Amino acid sequence: MSDVNFSLVRARADTPGVNHVVHLNNAGAGLAPQPVVDAMTAHLELEARVGAYEAAELAEEGIARAHGAVAELLNCAPDEVAILDSATRAWGMALASVPLREGDRVLVSPVEYGSNHLSLLHLVDRLGVSLEVLPVDEFGLVDVEAVERTLDERVKLIATVHVPMHDGLINPVAEIGALARARGITYLVDACQSVGQLPVDVAVIGCDLLVGCGRKFLRGPRGTGFLYVRREIAEHLDPPIVGLDGIEWTSGSYRLARGARRFETWETNAAARIGLGVAVDYALSWGLGTTWPRIQRMARDLRKQLADLPGVQVRDRGLERCASIGLSVEGRAAQWVRGRLKDAGINTWVCLENAACHDMRQRGLTELLRVSLHYYNSPDELDRFSSTLEALAVGKHPQVIT
Numbered sequence: 235m236s237d238v239n240f241s242l243v244r245a246r247a248d249t250p251g252v253n254h255v256v257h258l259n260n261a262g263a264g265l266a267p268q269p270v271v272d273a274m275t276a277h278l279e280l281e282a283r284v285g286a287y288e289a290a291e292l293a294e295e296g297i298a299r300a301h302g303a304v305a306e307l308l309n310c311a312p313d314e315v316a317i318l319d320s321a322t323r324a325w326g327m328a329l330a331s332v333p334l335r336e337g338d339r340v341l342v343s344p345v346e347y348g349s350n351h352l353s354l355l356h357l358v359d360r361l362g363v364s365l366e367v368l369p370v371d372e373f374g375l376v377d378v379e380a381v382e383r384t385l386d387e388r389v390k391l392i393a394t395v396h397v398p399m400h401d402g403l404i405n406p407v408a409e410i411g412a413l414a415r416a417r418g419i420t421y422l423v424d425a426c427q428s429v430g431q432l433p434v435d436v437a438v439i440g441c442d443l444l445v446g447c448g449r450k451f452l453r454g455p456r457g458t459g460f461l462y463v464r465r466e467i468a469e470h471l472d473p474p475i476v477g478l479d480g481i482e483w484t485s486g487s488y489r490l491a492r493g494a495r496r497f498e499t500w501e502t503n504a505a506a507r508i509g510l511g512v513a514v515d516y517a518l519s520w521g522l523g524t525t526w527p528r529i530q531r532m533a534r535d536l537r538k539q540l541a542d543l544p545g546v547q548v549r550d551r552g553l554e555r556c557a558s559i560g561l562s563v564e565g566r567a568a569q570w571v572r573g574r575l576k577d578a579g580i581n582t583w584v585c586l587e588n589a590a591c592h593d594m595r596q597r598g599l600t601e602l603l604r605v606s607l608h609y610y611n612s613p614d615e616l617d618r619f620s621s622t623l624e625a626l627a628v629g630k631h632p633q634v635i636t
């Protein structure tokens with residue numbers, strides 16, 4: 235099937251990195267498109283010329299666009315979005331703001347990102363909440379019916395990752411959301427690996443809080459993360475840190491700002507914020523309805539190709555699967571394979587046990603080679619990756635690209 239609205243030529247012409255590398259580490263950080271590079275470079279140059287505060291005054295519109303663009307992407311209002319400097323910080327701030335007490339039950343998906351899981355373990359130590367891992371089905375997906383059976387009035391928070399860091403599965407976040415919403419349980423979704431890759435609509439998911447990352451499939455700058463806070467629950471959340479942008483002065487005192495702004499302080503990397511807005515607008519200009527089916531098709535074909543390679547095991551699960559493929563090569567350390575691929579001009583990544591500590595430990599995995607493609611990858615690039623991997627798996631050293 236052809237992509238009627240998609241032009242690979244245009245996507246690649248917009249992406250300077252494709253002239254230098256086969257980039258299959260989009261789950262780490264996507265290659266930035268030229269409009270993002272241009273907008274950020276221009277702002278840094280403006281800062282150097284006129285002063286950073288003065289540049290921010292001149293670029294007010296571009297800086298403010300980040301909230302509007304993320305809101306459009308997630309189908310919410312701009313005042314329901316806080317822009318922060320990482321998803322980990324956004325997730326941690328969200329968690330710390332939820333009123334939890336000793337004895338409350340907190341449920342978490344087994345494929346939760348390592349830092350998130352650690353924040354929860356820390357919460358167990360600090361507050362004495364009870365942390366329980368959500369049951370999964372034979373595809374590794376959160377088992378919604380089993381979750382429903384375990385819910386009671388002590389469950390105060392459900393945290394799920396939409397797409398994990400090390401696997402292609404897509405959790406049924408909307409079905410979990412319906413359960414949480416019906417019982418008034420606070421629901422926090424980590425969408426770092428899904429935003430920019432597949433449609434993420436907070437109204438459809440029915441979450442109270444959702445965290446995203448700028449640098450991955452959105453192809454924005456590093457050091458950018460965002461937090462969606464459903465307007466109706468914002469008033470009940472108490473962020474652990476407040477700053478000038480997160481409060482409103484009242485006569486002689488202050489109150490927390492309305493909406494998601496209470497999670498923001500003041501200082502920001504203006505160039506990064508501009509870059510985030512441009513990256514989201516760029517993603518919206520293609521439309522997730524165009525790029526997501528293409529990603530799915532490419533990933534499906536690549537999985538098929540890899541499954542036929544001798545010595546290569548595709549490890550990921552799920553029913554509908556996405557751009558990240560976790561695999562191992564028999565008798566080869568993942569880091570060694572990654573190194574040889576890199577020598578051949580192909581970027582991949584290694585996920586260690588700490589990436590999704592609960593899941594990896596349970597499955598007895600200490601490492602996985604992660605291959606994560608994007609819509610701008612070409613069929614030739616994927617063939618080159620497959621044949622290089624095949625050569626490595628059967629003991630041949632691939633040609634080194636200099």
Ligand SMILES: Cc1ncc(COP(=O)(O)O)c(C=O)c1O
Pocket residue numbers: 261262319320321322323347395397398399424426427447458459
């Ligand atoms: C699923 C998931 N959640 C959260 C994060 C953390 O994002 P950040 O590094 O911006 O804090 C990552 C990063 O890889 C991730 O893959």
